[in-house]
Amino acid sequence: MSKVNKLLHHWLLKSVSDKAFAWLEQKQTQIASGAPERVFFTAFSAVPRYLGKEDLQLTFQDLEAAQDVIPGWYPGHWSVDQAGRTLLLLALPHDDTEGYVRSLDQVFSTADMGELVALYQSLPLLPHPELHRHRTAEGIRSNMSNVFQAIALRNPYPANYLDNAAWNQMVLKAVFVGSPLHLIWGLDQRANxxxxxxxxxxxxxxxxxxxxxxxxxxxxxxxxxxxxxxxxxxxxxxxxxxxxxxxxxxxxxxxxxxxxxxxxxxxxxxxxxxxxxxxxxxxxxxxxxxxxx
Structure with a gap:
């Protein structure tokens, strides 16, 4: 189990019921074992029904642990359903790169706003991060402020993977919509x-x-x-x-x-x-x- 998986498991154990956690683990195992895609899509949609939407109860030490694993990862504002959905995404088999990206494209294309927020927040944690640049640039153009902020704020993915053109458009849009720029990770390093x-x-x-x-x-x-x-x-x-x-x-x-x-x-x-x-x-x-x- 990866360090990211371990952290998310640890946090959810503290935040959801044993029954809800058992359901999530069962779905993770099925997805990781190559279950039909419908198992993933059904479970991904159902996460809030089983886990709820409460905020994760994270300590300062939890947030430090996240930074140690992935610099810039800040889950302090994540909810339990967002963490659960991220675990399901991480369970998707990804050895077949084309099939993996195709599955992600499908879930992105059918996601509601809450699902999109979880998807974009999870980008710095997912396999093959270099393949998600186009998807991220598309999200930056979103008219849904929650979706845009899930990408732009407290998320290390844009600074690490976007080219200057996409990065600059993101920062300019953040100014335009009134997002706090200091929450853009890498703002000073990517200035140009x-x-x-x-x-x-x-x-x-x-x-x-x-x-x-x-x-x-x-x-x-x-x-x-x-x-x-x-x-x-x-x-x-x-x-x-x-x-x-x-x-x-x-x-x-x-x-x-x-x-x-x-x-x-x-x-x-x-x-x-x-x-x-x-x-x-x-x-x-x-x-x-x-x-x-």
Whole structure:
């Protein structure tokens, strides 16, 4: 049994009845032994009826164990039915790659919203992860916010497997729909010049429409700021509220350009706070998004 399987089993043992757990184990065994596909599809659909939809009761140590197995895996918001469905997915025989992907495609194509959330959350745990890029890009285009967030937030799959074009579209959409960017795993590592330009262009569109932009927009921008973006940051520092000013200051601090450092020096309190380590992107997110723990 893989480490992921062991963790999910351990968590479900603490969270569901013995009867429900026995049913799940029976279905896992049948699926792993090559039962007809209908056994998998019927069981996958029936999981909430047998296990319920309560949240997993995870400790800090449980979450650390998840990170140790797969960096970026955060099941702190998973429910028991999502964990159960993931175990069924992991039970699917996958030696025949084409047959495995075909089975996944079928379950994706017929899934309801709850099933889609479980499917996309499980992507970093599944075999042959490199084969799920197209499916992930399709999910990013979903109009269902729960489905999009299952991919974009607290999920290491996009950072590990999407190309820059798909990654950049995901981050831009997260800004557009108001998702908290700090919950995108790998956001800082996957920042790139094209994304910085796209986000700056989006900010200009919002300003032209007399609308605000989330201060988090500037997080992936600073390292790749050009002269035009430095001018944008100057505007934010001059006219923005305190959160916007903090974000612009952090972006300036990350820029290698002398113009950015000169701009930051005009705001000595913010500059000092950054230099002393009191203002970081992590502290900014904790203060601004205390609801998203």
């Amino acid at each position: 010049p094209e994304l910085a330009r796209m986000l700056a262009d989006y900010a200009h569109e919002r300003w032209a429409a007399k609308r605000s932009v989330t201060p988090e927009l500037w997080r992936p921008v600073g390292r790749f700021a050009d002269g035009t973006i430095i001018t944008d940051l100057e505007k934010v520092l001059a006219d923005g509220d305190i959160d916007e000013q903090k974000a612009a200051a952090l972006a300036c601090a990350e820029s290698p350009l002398p113009q950015a450092q000169e701009l930051l020096s005009r705001y000595p309190d913010l500059q000092s706070s950054i230099q002393q380590g009191n203002l970081t992107w992590s502290s900014f997110s904790r203060e601004r998004f205390s609801v998203y723990k």
